[in-house]
Every structure is written in C-alpha cells, then in structure tokens.
Amino acid sequence: MDSTVRSSDASPDDSDRWVTGLFEANVGAAFNVAYRITWSRTDALDVVQDAFIKAMRRADQLREPTKARSWLLSITYREALSMLRSRRETATDPSELDGLSGSAQDPADVVARRELAALIDAAIMRLAEPLRTAFVLRDVEELPIAEVAEILGIGVSASKMRVARAREQLRVALEGEI
Amino acid sequence: MQCSELAAKLTDFIDGSLDPAEEAAAIEHLATCGECEAVLAGTRSVVALASEHARVDLSGDERDRVLSRVLAAGREG
Numbered sequence: 396m397d398s399t400v401r402s403s404d405a406s407p408d409d410s411d412r413w414v415t416g417l418f419e420a421n422v423g424a425a426f427n428v429a430y431r432i433t434w435s436r437t438d439a440l441d442v443v444q445d446a447f448i449k450a451m452r453r454a455d456q457l458r459e460p461t462k463a464r465s466w467l468l469s470i471t472y473r474e475a476l477s478m479l480r481s482r483r484e485t486a487t488d489p490s491e492l493d494g495l496s497g498s499a500q501d502p503a504d505v506v507a508r509r510e511l512a513a514l515i516d517a518a519i520m521r522l523a524e525p526l527r528t529a530f531v532l533r534d535v536e537e538l539p540i541a542e543v544a545e546i547l548g549i550g551v552s553a554s555k556m557r558v559a560r561a562r563e564q565l566r567v568a569l570e571g572e573i
Numbered sequence: 574m575q576c577s578e579l580a581a582k583l584t585d586f587i588d589g590s591l592d593p594a595e596e597a598a599a600i601e602h603l604a605t606c607g608e609c610e611a612v613l614a615g616t617r618s619v620v621a622l623a624s625e626h627a628r629v630d631l632s633g634d635e636r637d638r639v640l641s642r643v644l645a646a647g648r649e650g
Contacts, residue, residue: 414647418643447640451647515626534619534627558584566612566616
C-alpha cells in the first residue's frame with residue numbers, strides 16, 4: 396500500500412503502515428514546529444503525538460497525498476497553538492538546549508556550536524509566534540513558501556512578509572555575534 | 574533600484590524567486606551600495622545558521638515512544 400494514501404476501508408495493518416510512513420517522513424519537522432511554538436520539549440512531544448493521532452483519525456480528509464506533509468504540519472501547528480493557549484506560561488528549561496543538533500566531535504567545536512546554537516535559539520525565542528513559526532518552516536525546515544502559506548492558512552504574500560520580518564529581526568539581534 | 578525597493582524584495586532575492594530583470598537590478602544596486610550589501614550578507618548568515626544550528630531533534634527513544642502511543646491510539650479507535 397502506498398504510504399501516502401489511506402483508504403477508509405484500510406485494515407489495521409495498512410493503517411499502521413500508513414501512519415508509520417507519515418511519522419517517519421515528518422516527525423522531525425513536526426517536532427521542530429511544535430517545539431518552537433510551545434518552547435517546551437515535553438509539550439512538543441505531546442503536541443506531535445496528538446497531531447499524528449488526529450491525522451490518523453482524519454486520514455480520509457487528505458485528498459491530495461502529495462500534500463501529506465503540509466496537511467500534517469498544519470494539524471501540528473494548530474495543535475501547538477491550542478497547547479499554547481491552554482497554558483498560562485511557557486516553560487524554558489535551559490537544559491532543553493541539549494536537544495539542539497550538532498554532530499561535531501572536537502570538544503572545542505562542540506562548545507562553539509552550542510554557544511552559537513544557544514545564541515540563535517535565544518534570538519528565535521524573542522520573535523513573536525507568527526514570525527517564529529513562518530521562519531522555522533521556511534528557514535529551518537526549508538519548505539517552499541507556498542507550502543509555508545498552506546500550513547499557516549494564510550496567503551503567500553503574507554507568509555513572505557512574516558519570513559522577511561523574522562529574518563530582519565534576527566539579523567539585527569545577532570549583529571556583531573555572527 | 575533604490576535601497577527601499579531592495580529591502581522589500583530581499584527575501585525573494587535570497588530565495589532566488591525574483592524575475593531576471595528584478596534580480597539584475599538588485600545585483601546592480603548591491604554593487605554600489607555597501608549598506609544594502611551588509612544587510613544582505615547578515616540576512617544570508619541568519620538563513621544559513623538557522624538551517625545548520627536551529628533544528629531540534631527527537632531522540633530515538635522519544636521517536637519510538639511517540640510512535641508506539643500513536644499506533645496504540647489507532648488500534649483503540
């Protein structure tokens with residue numbers, strides 16, 4: 396069975412294969428979106444889990460299999476916003492910076508990369524959510540701007556504007572640091 | 574092209590989505606405007622650093638745990 400398509404009469408095994416394929420292909424991007432909105436690793440994991448469960452239960456609503464990623468990420472985006480609204484304050488555990496990527500082996504290089512990652516992290520955190528999410532989708536996940544627009548449920552021009560404002564604010568924030 | 578026009582089109586310029594005439598005009602302006610050139614370089618650095626350093630990954634355990642919960646929820650219906 397094509398991992399991007401699930402019919403309404405799919406068997407449990409087909410359903411497992413379908414959602415596993417969707418998960419393997421998109422969990423990284425979904426986690427990044429959820430984490431950058433909730434700013435909590437624990438909440439982001441809950442958001443991702445709930446998003447995939449909703450996707451699985453709404454699989455019949457996915458009309459265009461080629462748009463599975465943007466469909467899943469739009470569900471994740473709404474779940475993350477919902478989590479944010481239901482929470483009074485955001486968690487910012489500094490130890491969560493350990494989750495930042497980095498594959499360098501030289502200890503000095505690891506430290507330098509972590510310092511740089513922490514600088515970028517702090518600057519991204521200061522962006523307003525609409526700008527932050529657009530930036531993460533476009534420049535961290537490197538999605539086409541049309542797909543960013545689809546996920547956010549806004550127009551391409553508005554998406555470009557958000558990305559432009561985010562880049563500009565980050566450039567100013569990181570001036571002299573990078 | 575003026576500085577304000579380039580600023581408005583900077584995202585498209587960086588993303589390579591300007592039409593050829595606009596792109597040529599932007600390049601021509603950048604060749605003579607140090608300020609815009611500095612803004613472009615800084616913005617390109619932000620974009621490059623974001624893709625290299627701003628990704629947050631799940632651990633293997635986290636991936637396995639979330640997937641197994643999703644699959645269990647699917648079997649429960």
